[in-house]
Amino acid sequence: MSRPQFSLGKYLLPVYAVVAFIYLLTPIAYTFAFSFNNAGRSNLTWQRFTWDNWRNPCGAPAVCESVVNSVAIALFATLGSTVLGTMIALALVRYRFRFRSATNLLLFLPMATPEVVLGAALLAQFLNLRVNPGFTTIVIAHIMFCISFVVVTVKARVATLDPHLGEAASDLYASPRVAFWRVTFPLLLPGIAAAAMLAFSLSFDDFIITNFNSGNTDTFPKFVYVSATRGIPAQANVIGSAMFLIALLVVLIGQVLAARRRAAAEAR
């Protein structure tokens, strides 16, 4: 039996959603628009349209160095946290072992700790060990806070796997190693890829933990934050907008591929 929809909900909800989207997207549109501003050093008020910033994104001092640092740090952090986190996720879902709840707590705590505490704790540790903060300490910090997010993401994927698939492989005389690499691992790949993307974006956009453990090394968010007081060059807007467009493209390609895979599966 279907009744007419609650009319208030029918019209109010979509309008509400549109307003929420405007709220979400306004600063992005602003950042994008002001990447075309011919503003010189202080990109505060609109001057006139120009392509120059996009033609020469490294035109402002230190912008591109900070981006290169951020990308390199994010790659290392993604690699480290994805490997360590995937291993933990596999163990949690597929194996019996003692101290399971202690392990879960150890994974939950970093997520429940505010960044400013994580950053301060690590810096206290590095100062104690007389380690100078810099590129390496940022990577160490990023791997640490990304691990838990990788575990959660991959674990959800492992939990949806049919355990009988591995058994079927064993019945067909596959060794456990072959069964894992030929059956389980390919099925896990989408989950691992999602975890890696999450780790990359968490690392690339991190500011607070980075700021505590970076010493003189500049990352892109740190560069933007530090230059906020004296005016952010329009090139920073170009980098931000370009990252946005690249990520959007990656997500759209992913969605198209997923849709194709679904269609192919249905056709079979």
Place this chain on the structure above:
Amino acid sequence: MTAALTSATAEAGAPPPPPRGSSRIAWLLLTPGLAYLVLFFVAPVAVLLLTSLYERVPDGPVGATRPALRWENYTDALVTYAPQFGRSFLYAFIATVLALAIGYPLAYVIAVRCRNRPLLQGLLLVLVIAPFFTSFILRTIAWKQILADESLVVAVLKTISLLPDDARLTATPTAVVAGLTYNFLPFMTLPIYANLERLDLRLIEAGEDLYANPAETFRRVTLPLSMPGIVAGSLLTFIPAAGDYVNSALLGTASTAMIGNVIDSRFFRVVDYPTAAALSVLLMAAILLLVAAYVRRSGTDDLL
């Protein structure tokens, strides 16, 4: 990204398959990651605890401390920075409630209303995660400029008398709370979306068939079922918001300083490590207590 945040709640629903296999392999898989967390999470927190009890060397070099058991660090920090503590939790609480009020209907529209239109659903979902793709510092600074005294938005609001002539939007508590709400809105929306996406619409029909009005069906059926999503979203919003200092630093003034601002300036400007450490420990303890109480109260223990 979506998959990641959505899966954070997905597992609360499905019972895990029985674990099997030998524990030797389990430990081989676990050891590297857990050792890493012990080295770079547990040990630093332990160092932080120790540092929080150290005393400063009065005539020594900048930042010099010596080992001690100075519990007064905690009482001094609490007394001196009680307003900033209160502000942090108040702002984070308001931001969480606002994010829920905005994020829940948004998630509902995407997950339930758009269920039969996968293309639109996919597009809207991308728009929700879109903010993640631009640096959050850049977006916060964009807000600062959008709300600035000389900006177009403010001028328009003043012209149509929605805003008094002498009013300002930046450098106010409102701006800080709005910034916090904005920055963590996707973290609220995505877990709720992940939950509502799996909501069985037949349950709502059943509610209607039993002559419950839509409001009551929502209150008695939809809302309780989406509780795990709400809990996960609130935690993902409240925890980072309470420790944040970027929004207050960029959108506020000294009178909107949150505890994160104090920890930051104690560490880097005043170079007073014991006080910074004591404040960090207090913040962590307070948040963990709140989280534990909240998770227990909302009956989603299995989230942990």
